[in-house]
Amino acid sequence: MPVLDRVELYHVALPLPAPFAPSWIPGTIRTAHTICLARFVTEDGIDGWSAFPAAGRERAGMGDLLASLFLGQDPEDIDLMAERLHIMAVGGNVNWWLEPAFWDIKAKRAGVPLFRLLGGTHDRLTLYASGGELKSVEARCEEAEKRLAEGFGTMKVRVHDFDEAVDIAHVTGVARHMEGRMKIAVDCNQAFRLTANGPAPLWSLDRAKRFADAAADAGLAWVEEPLFGDWHEEMAELTAHARVPIAGGELHIAGFRELARMARMGCYSIFQPDAMWAGGVAQCLEVADVCRTLGLRFTPHCWSTGFGFIVNAHVFAASGFAGEELYEYPIAEPGWLPEARDAIFTAPMVHENGTFAMPTGPGLGVTVDEAALARYGRRFFAASRREVSWTPSVLG
Ligand SMILES: [Mg+2]
Structure with a gap:
């Protein structure tokens, strides 16, 4: 031993x-x-x-x-x-x-690479581009055009305005601009509220419903974390109401048992636990199994560090969902690039035409x-x- x-x-x-x-x-x-x-x-x-x-x-x-x-x-x-x-x-x-x-x-x-040890067979993940900053609609459309040209078929945008009309105009504007060419998702980042450095909006269930209605009308791929993370009953009501998939689950530090309860309650259509927060690799894979059993979708969150990216890639590649879902690829030029995030490694983990080749080396690779x-x-x-x-x- x-x-x-x-x-x-x-x-x-x-x-x-x-x-x-x-x-x-x-x-x-x-x-x-x-x-x-x-x-x-x-x-x-x-x-x-x-x-x-x-x-x-x-x-x-x-x-x-x-x-x-x-x-x-x-x-x-x-x-x-x-x-x-x-x-x-x-x-x-x-x-x-x-x-x-x-x-x-x-x-x-x-x-062997971790995902192989865990029984995974998918060695190339299809990605969605995940932006990390607030932008004007015009700048967001430029960003979407660039990601599309690089090979991404889906991009996730961010909204965080006090005025819900601004948030709705943002997602509607970029979705309309990219219509038929690229899918747009949105992360509302309401599940965990960081207000230490400035004021932040706090969405009500009614605001989340109005936003989800607008997102559905605009044809968005999903709406992520539109409500505070502990509001399980409200989440379930929103998910039942929405005509667009409601996603979330990245920071639930109580891990598998809380997320499994949330899955049974119907809190989200797409579960996105992050192994670095939500109980590690083992518990996130248990969440994936529950999602499969209940007919829910699963793809881990990974925006934190290079280790967060690769650990959750192994989870995803071993989860059984890699052939049907997209994996997050954080990128927010000019400040947040994989090459800078991964400067601690011998090589950065970068996409190839909107896909990611899982490492072939042993361990995390x-x-x-x-x-x-x-x-x-x-x-x-x-x-x-x-x-x-x-x-x-x-x-x-
Ligand atoms: Mg998120």
Whole structure:
């Protein structure tokens, strides 16, 4: 039995080529992609990696918990790893994003890409382009034309205005412009409300119904997260009302059991759990099974880090839905590009004519570039079964 011998934590700041203003965080301008990177090493030298968005030093003390809960344990026992992550969560540290690192080790030891280990057969995913900023209708139409020329058949836009007429005019305008050539979806980003940096609209059920009606009339592919994430009854009422698929589920940190309940309630037509938030790889695949049983649709969310993109790609490729659904491809020029997001890897994960070729290497199939890690990262914690090193002043 291989046991975990070492854990390291890094803060990494990857420069963006231009400022990026995510539509879901009003008032925020990002100039760097900042992440917390975790590396687990087994006693026989196998690395398991994962990473999660980092605001700053919020995970500076996490290493103590990781050392005490995971070192000396069998990383291939995913149920045990999940149990320990649950113990952390009960103690106030929700870190489902670490679970894929153990899958990385398990699939590397098996010598196969993770999705193959999980029974997946789809090695090329069809993508939809997922924008991340608010724009004028004219700029959005330009963006859609560019994505269409690159090979994408579907693009997801964002709305976040206080005035619902502005949101409706946006999706109607771009859908009409692209009609018959490209499908348009919309993410309302209402499930998780970030208001720390500026005011943000909060949709009512009535507003969501009016928007869904307009989206259906405009022929949209789906409407994503039009209501707050805890409003399960209202979601189910909206989904029953809507003539367009209602999608969501990316950030439900309670994982499988909550999402399975939501599926049975009819909260969404399309479930989009993200393994980095919603219980890890194993629980997201359980959600996929429930969706199949209930006749619902499934495609994971992945907008976070390069690890988020590839982990959820493995989930999707193994879910049984890859041949019938589209996978998210985050891109918001000029600030948010895969090449900048993935500067920590030896190669970026980029599309080919609107498709993504799953990696052929073992594990998650990505390689952390040690030179890039030395350049952009600072290790703030390391522990083995013999030593502990802790640097709380990681951000200077
Ligand atoms: Mg979303």
